[in-house]
Amino acid sequence: MADHRKLLMIAYHFPPFQASSGIQRTLKFSAYLREYGWEPLVLTVSPRAYDATSPHQLKEIPEDAIVRRAFGLDTSRHFSIGGRYFRWMAQPDRWVSWWPGAVWTGMRMIRRYRPAAIFSTSPIVTAHLIGLSLCKRSRLPWIADFRDSMTETGYPRDPRTWKIHRKIEHETVHHCSKAVFTTEPTRQMYAERYPEIPASRWAVIENGFDEDNFRSAESGFTNTPLGRPGQITLLHSGILYPTERDPRPFFAALAMLKHSGDIDGSKLQVVLRATGNDELYKPMIAELGIDDIVRLAPVVSYHEALQEMLRADGLLLFQGACCNHQIPAKIYEYYRSGRPILGLVGPEGISASMLSEARVNHIANIADAENIAGTLRLFVKKLSEGVDSGVSREFAMRHSRKARTKELAALLDGLART
Incomplete structure (x- = not known):
């Protein structure tokens, strides 16, 4: 050197x-x-x-x-x-x-x-x-x-x-x-x-994203689903800030869909991995009666986190309007994973633009529970039918x-x- x-x-x-x-x-x-x-x-x-x-x-x-x-x-x-x-x-x-x-x-x-x-x-x-x-x-x-x-x-x-x-x-x-x-x-x-x-x-x-990390995660990897048979599993991997990535409207949307009979714990599992604010979110989830759907999961190694992304049916991206000029770093890992993405973002922000450029079909306003509920209902339906796909590898490799x-x-x- x-x-x-x-x-x-x-x-x-x-x-x-x-x-x-x-x-x-x-x-x-x-x-x-x-x-x-x-x-x-x-x-x-x-x-x-x-x-x-x-x-x-x-x-x-x-x-x-x-x-x-x-x-x-x-x-x-x-x-x-x-x-x-x-x-x-x-x-x-x-x-x-x-x-x-x-x-x-x-x-x-x-x-x-x-x-x-x-x-x-x-x-x-x-x-x-x-x-x-x-x-x-x-x-x-x-x-x-x-x-x-x-x-x-x-x-x-x-x-x-x-x-x-x-x-x-x-x-x-x-x-x-x-x-x-x-x-x-x-x-x-x-x-x-x-x-x-x-x-x-x-x-x-x-x-x-780092290609070597993904190749390591894929090496010897058994692509078994995260959830039980017949259950769709959605994953968010990383910190959920109470303001910048406020999940409360998402929780309210889940409660709406459960109340209407569209979802329950046997049909849908949401894994929130390493939120950094579990003690804040746990009582919210219990109060809304969605603790059979939402699971707060602890920190795991980066290697395990990538493998979990690869096994999920769909990936959740949160970014509030107060951060419209910022892009969550995990968006690039989500691209490379090839898994379908549900974007809960500020509609006028760069994250929304990035997702649209990547041809992500399901994007909702992170602050609008009803908008989230409608988008989530369709997203889960498409995943159940196996007709939704992730970002193309060609697009992902640019990043x-x-x-x-x-x-x-x-x-x-x-x-x-x-």
């Missing part, structure tokens, strides 16, 4: 972290960059900072990859007394204790390995704070990767946190060499927010992680030439 230029990559989400699709973006960039002439140097946080860990994806890190894990803790778990802590100890986020150690470790890596550029990815906001600090100290070109927007009107909800995030966001876009977003509407939003920034600084690299890494490498090549 002596002839490869080096890239210092700063990421909170990295194996052995579990329970966020954000891990896949950095992990796959770091795995494939070498094919395009760049050697990654990963700077992440001590695993003690993670709520949940799993060893399963550690093997996907190249054996000779340089990975440094700087000290960092979770304020809510490690610095609280009786579950309470000072708010300033969690600004800009609960992992701000990672910042000092990461800057010290990062400067040591820069002096030793002499990278040609820095890359940081958020959320977590502290990752960009580290990138900003290292950029100022080293004067290296810096790519700031925004997997989600850092601020919006009313987000974060706490006014003090919003001000801190907006200040870091402002500093980030003014000091970075490239600000990368995962959707075109988010890029447009930032370009309008910061008109003084030249258009050449903004870029879009979408998320994607591979390797193709996205090639886009990142092209950005880096451009920076290296300037």
Whole structure:
């Protein structure tokens, strides 16, 4: 790798972290960059900072990859007394204790390995704070990767946190060499927010799926249905945010269909895997009397999650209108799975447009229970008749992680030439 230029990559989400699709973006960039002439140097946080860990994806890190894990803790778990802590100890986020150690470790890596550029990815906001600090100290070109927007009107909800995030966001876009977003509407939003920034600084690299992960999931895979004979099984895999991906209208739609006799637990099973908010949703489901239909399932390994997608009769995608400029990362995995998709989205958002472009036939307004009920009734009927299909493989293959890494490498090549 002596002839490869080096890239210092700063990421909170990295194996052995579990329970966020954000891990896949950095992990796959770091795995494939070498094919395009760049050697990654990963700077992440001590695993003690993670709520949940799993060893399963550690093997996907190249054996000779340089990975440094700087000290960092979770304020809510490690610095609280009786579950309470000072708010300033969690600004800009609960992992701000990672910042000092990461800057010290990062400067040591820069002096030793002499990278040609820095890359940081958020959320977590502290990752960009580290990138900003290292950029100022080293004067290296810096790519700031925004997997989600850092601020919006009313987000974060706490006014003090919003001000801190907006200040870091402002500093980030003014000091970075490239600000990368995962959707075109988010890029447009930032370009309008910061008109003084030249258009050449903004870029879009979408998320994607990893073909090697799917081939591994399909290897030795027995395609047995998730549900019982005669039962249609729908799956949502991943976090269901109470606001951004509010499932309450969907729950109400299920209750409507059960009351009308269209569905019951023997005909339909809905698996909500790793919602992150089970304790919030469990009483809602019980109150509506749909607990024979809806099952809240715990976190599993990424490999098992992909296999479950492949076995489901249909896949559920949630994205609220408040996130119309964002695309859930799992949409690309849903594409590759080849399973039929029911999209519960903001009708004017990019997720709705993406699903339409992929020729997904069943799309409903996530906020309209009656619209969901009608669309869900038809979706289940089509699945029962075996006449609905998933996204074509040809379309899905346009969205591979390797193709996205090639886009990142092209950005880096451009920076290296300037």
